[in-house]
Amino acid sequence: MSKTSKAPKAEDVELEWYKTVYQGDTMPQLTLRALVMGSVLGGVMSLSNLYVGLKTGWALGVAITACILSFAIYKSLMGAFPKLFKTEMSILENNCMQSTASSAGYSTGGTMVSAISAYLIVTGHHIPWPVLAWWTFFLASLGVFMAIPMKRQMINVEQLRFPSGIAAAETLKSLHSKGKVASQKARALGLSGLVGAIITWCRDAGKPAFLNFPSNVGLFPGASKATLMGIPLIKWTLSFEMSTIMIAAGAIMGWKVCWSMLFGATVNYAILAPWMVHLGAISGDPAKMGYRAIVAWSTWGGAAIMVTSGMLQFVLQWRTIARAFSGLGELFGGGETKQRKDDPMERIEVPSTWFLTGTILSGMGCVAVLYHSFGTTIWMGVFSVIMTFFLSVVACRATGESDITPIGAMGKVTQLFFGAISPANLVTNLMTASVTAGAAGSSADLLTDLKSGYLLGANPRKQFLAQFVGIFAGTLVVVPAFYLLVPDAASLGTDKWPAPSAQVWAAVARLLGSGLHALHPTARIAILIGGALGIILPLLELAFPKAAKYLPSPMGLGLSMVIPFFNSLSMFIGAVIAIGYEKRNPVMAERFVIPVASGLIAGESLMGIVVALLSSAGVI
Incomplete structure (x- = not known):
């Protein structure tokens, strides 16, 4: 024109x-x-x-x-x-x-x-x-x-x-x-915010003591005694987080990203991490094992997926x-x-x-x-x-x-x-x-x-x-x-604050500064494979649009490798709840999913900050 x-x-x-x-x-x-x-x-x-x-x-x-x-x-x-x-x-x-x-x-x-x-x-x-x-x-x-x-x-x-x-x-x-819809949305957001705040207070502040509960629990009965390569499952982050914030985030983010995250997290923490311990790329010392030790290796593959897929989708x-x-x-x-x-x-x-x-x-x-x-x-x-x-x-x-x-x-x-x-x-x-x-x-x-x-x-x-x-x-x-x-x-880089965006930014800066030779050989291979996946998956979606819903999200896969397994699990649960509710009652789902999820996120995160303030002041 x-x-x-x-x-x-x-x-x-x-x-x-x-x-x-x-x-x-x-x-x-x-x-x-x-x-x-x-x-x-x-x-x-x-x-x-x-x-x-x-x-x-x-x-x-x-x-x-x-x-x-x-x-x-x-x-x-x-x-x-x-x-x-x-x-x-x-x-x-x-x-x-x-x-x-x-x-x-x-x-x-x-x-x-x-x-x-x-x-x-x-x-x-x-x-x-x-x-x-x-x-x-x-x-x-x-x-x-x-x-x-x-x-x-x-x-x-x-x-x-x-x-x-x-x-x-x-x-x-x-x-x-x-109409009534406005008041209903506001009430739903307020009540869910209160629920999120109460959960956070009981979990993090521990008051009253009889309502206190741990931040993470086993995935199944007896999981606290279960081990992988002689190391407790919780050390591999294979546990369930007693929090609603990631469940709510999953409800907002959608099905494809969240199932991709659970798939990627399972592969990363239950398969690749033990394998890397066997190869010596990750320390097998139970005292050193944990999220920080695993993500020090897995960040490279995850960052490669997110960087190449993001750049390719930008070019596309x-x-x-x-x-x-x-x-x-x-x-x-x-x-x-x-x-x-x-x-x-x-x-x-x-x-x-x-x-x-x-x-x-x-x-x-x-x-x-x-x-x-x-x-x-x-x-x-x-x-x-x-x-x-x-x-x-x-x-x-x-x-x-x-x-x-x-x-x-x-x-x-x-x-x-x-x-x-x-x-x-x-x-x-x-x-x-x-x-x-x-x-x-x-x-x-x-x-x-x-x-x-x-x-x-x-x-x-x-x-x-x-x-x-x-x-x-x-x-x-x-x-x-x-x-x-x-x-x-x-x-940063802990179970509490995984800071995945920061991990990726830091990884790219270090890689550009020191080169690939400073990494463990398996990390270099992970970069190549991750980079390839970040390119192949978007191209497959472009070539076969009808099959796109069955292909994992590269952003979801990459993110799953830089946050703990239990975060990906919680987000998957949230996505399942949201999509199930949407199929059962689409009108009510459209009306309440976002307000309820937003309320849970606001309530839990704000109470978490209140607890941090009180803790730093020596009140609790």
Whole structure:
């Protein structure tokens, strides 16, 4: 289609939206109560995502949970204090609230569980907290500002779906429809959160003593006495975790990934690990055997699967990549979206001056921290920021088309590039890649939230400001929480905090720095086999789409090799429960699976942080 035929269509679509959907001038949107509620909920959810990310390497969406919680909390406040809370929050206020919450809960914590944790693993020491706070703030800000020129092209003109944004908009419409469904969802989320909190308190705090139970139990009666190669099964992580958080995560993640994880975990911990003990690649000393000893070997195969599959799936999206870069002219106001003074959208869209000013200032902040705190040369820092913009364009388009943000793949591209030009500098490798991954995730999160606003008729400029406010709340909460949960390098790579994303980032940095010769021969073979699987499986899915559901997920297989067996088992159980409920009652499953799972995750993770605080204070 030619540009001349596209230009009128783009203008007509925007004008039609402005006339028939836009309601940002007639309804409250960017209000103090929306920002406060979003900041509080986002700060709380950032703790939950940090907790889950250190366990699984995954980040869970915040927007829908925040919408339900905000609705329930404000309803309760109106009932308890009618003189103070006289009116309900409008749907656009709640949309601004979820933007602030999503920014705080999602955009600021991703780098903590990946690059920052990998830095701790590689160097053995923490980044000073003021440096980490500025780093987190600059990364999230860079991503938010870089997304400004993408919004009008990808959302207004091309109408990319951004499925999670659609889901959040539909959730808000449902909550504001005055029906029973909204209250039922809120009640389900609250009750499941209470259940998760109680389980965590009894398990981790041990009070009351008669309700205390262990964190792990045997897979079958008498399993506590069973051994494998003379070593107790629990040492191989072959046990069941007394926790609901991973079960809930499995219910959200879906069937294919979770059955692939159980399959991969069984092969890794019940077959490969004993074999490696026999070959001497893993210590057979019962005193040293455990998750850390096994994953020191299995990380290489798992990382290879995830890296090659992620990169291949990225390359297979070449049409998306081509569209992303062919549209760069339109992103900056050329072609069919050229800004005009008489365009009514100019009054409500985020100005290009904000993009230029914000990107330059936040980019300079990133470069300054890289130079002063991590010893990265200025030119490398500047190049990493420039490279980040182009990769963020690709990541945002991938999110819009598939709802999957390839943060890991984007980070690996940067790692490979800087590994080639500065192979011995592991810190530079990690932190320049952190710029790409952190900013790309923040950009995609903003566009997902702006998609919700577009569907609801919100003012995008006001919603952008709400998103930016959330960065402050997330940074203030997630940075001290990271130091609390991870006091030192020894805390990572353990049963409690497997930190799979960090393990992969650290493994890639070390491999690029020292080469394959430093590894045990079996680990090199594992890299070759894992890398091959990461390429073969996606190609098989492409060649035989009807058989795709029977093929294991490469991401699931790779992840199963860097987290304990009991985590994969719990996630599989959650997926079984969710798919069984969906087949039995699809309407109720669609209504309650996400709220209940989100409540369990929030309740257990937040109580886990409370227990950690009380423990560090000597209260328990």
